[in-house]
Amino acid sequence: MLVLERRPHLGGNARSERESTTGIEVHRHGSHVFHTSNEQVWQYVNRFTEFTSYRHTVWATAGGAVYSLSVNLGTICAHAGRRLAPRRRGR
Numbered sequence: 001m002l003v004l005e006r007r008p009h010l011g012g013n014a015r016s017e018r019e020s021t022t023g024i025e026v027h028r029h030g031s032h033v034f035h036t037s038n039e040q041v042w043q044y045v046n047r048f049t050e051f052t053s054y055r056h057t058v059w060a061t062a063g064g065a066v067y068s069l070s071v072n073l074g075t076i077c078a079h080a081g082r083r084l085a086p087r088r089r090g091r
């Protein structure tokens with residue numbers, strides 16, 4: 001296979017590199033998060049590189065309270081100060 005690349009490195013904008021003095025992984029073109037729920041895809045991409053484990057958590061503040069995002073039933077319960085449950089279809 002022939003790969004042509006005009007930059008001095010492969011990987012395009014998703015490339016990262018180790019900073020030589022600290023060993024810290026630096027994303028020169030902005031950080032990139034890879035996610036898949038497909039085990040076959042995960043096995044495939046792991047043939048080419050190692051991934052750094054990362055957990056993405058987003059929080060929002062509103063009215064002096066802190067809520068987790070994205071919005072789910074727990075977020076609505078916290079905001080409403082009530083214990084709500086999903087309504088089952090057909091009932």
Ligand SMILES: Cc1cc2nc3c(=O)[nH]c(=O)nc-3n(C[C@H](O)[C@H](O)[C@H](O)COP(=O)(O)OP(=O)(O)OC[C@H]3O[C@@H](n4cnc5c(N)ncnc54)[C@H](O)[C@@H]3O)c2cc1C
Pocket residue numbers: 004005006007010011012013014029030031032033034
């Ligand atoms: C700041 C930022 C954050 C991002 N975060 C995420 C993320 O978290 N998760 C995610 O999935 N995606 C993210 N993306 C999107 C992701 O970067 C792109 O979808 C992905 O890089 C596209 O890959 P690509 O190989 O198609 O193109 P590119 O990464 O752009 O690579 C194309 C390569 O082709 C080379 N090239 C172009 N023209 C020629 C030519 N004529 N001859 C030789 N070589 C050439 C370029 O130099 C480049 O290296 C982010 C993008 C940015 C900018």
